[in-house]
Amino acid sequence: MPIPFYACMVAAATAFHLPVHALPAIQRAEGGWVGAVQPNKDGSHDLGLMQVNTRWIKPLSQGTGLPPQTVATRLILEPCFNITMAAFILRNYVDEEHGNMWQAIGDYHSHTPGLNTAYKFRVMQEALNLPPLPAPATHAKPHVKKHARRHKPEALAAD
Template sequence: MPAGLLASALLVAATPALADRAPKGIAAVPPQCLDMAAVEWQVPADALRLILAVEQGTPGACSANSNGTKDCGPGQINSIWFPVIAAGRVPPEVVQQALTFDPCYNIRVTAWILRREIDAVGWENFWTAVGNYHSRTPEFHARYLRRVIEAAKSLSSQPK
């Protein structure tokens, strides 16, 4: 994990925002943050929008999963990533706080995870990478991709 992302985590951890009526999903992330994350990690901005539309996460909130993990912020970053992102340089709790309360940091990590998945399977398997963002378990992967397709249909039918 690059030092810039880690520095962002430390800054946010020091000044968390309140999440009481925070917008969800795409609306939770400032467009300039999404665009910058897409450029930084060289992933399609529209793919990030689809992930946010499906995940529907809220800044300031984490959701508990049945397997004991939790998903945080707009991109619903799973807690299995916290120690990977922290990489021994900061406590995973600092990363969790940053991912939970800073939507710009959250979308940067969302883009980073998507980039890792693209690198693992190649651009020719882009949609596999998008499904892997959520899960590599075939059942959950397939269900997630169906939700991504529905989100794409919904977003494409909205007036601009």
């Protein structure tokens, strides 16, 4: 079964210098879909395909220059925007963890040690179970604003 929105995942992974398989594995672990709004026990919600937590709306709004409601709506309804913002979030965690990709993947879910570890194993299992993926197209590039700085969400905010 092909990975939904794989081209968007490849473009976002490439733009944020992430392993190409990371985003499909995270998406499968998250179990999100276009239109998803999943409540959490703490009152936050996970949105869209990559289940981006609503705690990220304000920083993503500031980074993209989009109003918070627009960011929320796009996270829910626009899968490539959601994937790109998830890649931005993961890249930030990779940087925080000094390049430790697996710790960053755990952080994407939770900073609570037990939850973090369990999530890493879940994503690892999903990565092992991914179908054979096509080679990334060399021309797959996200929409990048002119003079955009690396690791900033506005660099990939589609108009």
